[in-house]
Amino acid sequence: MILEQQVFNVKEMNYSIRSAEEKDAGELSSLRVQIDGETENMDREQGEAYIDEAGFAGIIRVDAHKPRNLFLVAVVQDRIVGYARCEGVDLQRFAHKVEFGVCVAREFWGYGIGKKLLEISIHWADTAGVEKMTLNVLGTNEKAVELYKKVGFEVEGMMRRDRMHTDGQFYDTIVMGRFRSRA
Template identity: 35%
Template sequence: MMNNKISVREVLVEDAKALLQIIPIIDKETEFTLRGEGEFRLSLHEEESFIRNILAEPRSVMFVASCNDNIVGSLGFRGNNLTRYKHTGEFGMGILKQYWGQGIGTMLIEHLLSWSEAHDIRKINLKVVETNIRAIKLYERFGFEIEGVQKNEVKIADQYYNLLSMGKFI
C-alpha cells in the first residue's frame, strides 16, 4: 500500500453515493461505531440532504479521506449554535479497516483542528468506547483529555462498556 495517494477534503454532495457504500462496511468491521451492523439506512436522497445541511451550517463540517480517489473514511463535526456553547462541537469518524494505520485518522483530525481555529471553535469534544485503545491513543496525541465516563453506556453483544467523553480546548 506504499503507492496509495491519500488526501483529505471537505465533503461534496456528490460524495453521498460513495459514503453510502462505505458507512455500512465500517459499521460491520468495528464494534466502536455508534450503530450496529445494518442500522445505517439512509437513502441516497437522505444522504445528499444530510450533506447539504452540513454544508449550509457554518459551525459544522464533514471531511472525507480518499485513497487513490476512492473515499475510505470520513469525519463529521457538529457545532453548537446556542450562544453559550458556540465555541464547542463534537465529532466522530470512521475509516475502512484495510486503511487503518496509514495516518488517515491523523490527517482527518489535523484538518478538523485547522478548520476549527478558522471558524472560532475553541472546544472540540468526542465520545469513545473505553476499549477503543487505538482511537484513545490517537486523540491523546492531539491533546484530547478524558473529561468524563458514562458507565455501561454501550452494549456490544451481551457486554456493557463505558463511554469516555474526551475534549480538547484549542
C-alpha cells in the first residue's frame, strides 16, 4: 500500500513521513544495521539477519502492491532516520490482522517520529479495514509499552525468558494487540 507524504515540524525540526520507495533500499539496509547497534530494544544484534539493498528493494516492491502491507520511512533533510512496517499474511484465517514494527535512529529520539509513524500506521490500518494490529516489545522497554497502551494496544501475553542479550541475561517479550477503532 502507498501513502502520500506528510510533513511535520517538532522542536524546530522538519521531517516527513512517506511510503518507502525502491530507491530507499540501500539507505534502509545501512540504517537497519545502525539502529540494531544503538539499542537493546531490537530483536537482532547489529548485523544479524542482514538485509541487503536488493532484499529491501524486494520488500518495498511487494509492500507497495499488497493491500495488507505498509512500509513507511521518516525523512529529515533527505536522510531516512526511521521506518515502520505493517505486514499481513496471505492465509485467510489471519488476513484480518497485521504485525507492526518501528525503529528510529537514536540521534532522532525525542522528536515524536516513532509515535507519528505509529499513529499513521494505526490510521491506515483502521481505514484499510484491518481488524487487528499486533506487535512484540521488549519487556523492559516501559516507555514503548506505555505509548502503545495510550494508542489502544493491550497486553495479550508475555513470553518469559524469550531472548538473551549480550549481557548474558534473559528478557521477557510482551505481546500486544490493538483492535480496529470503529469511531
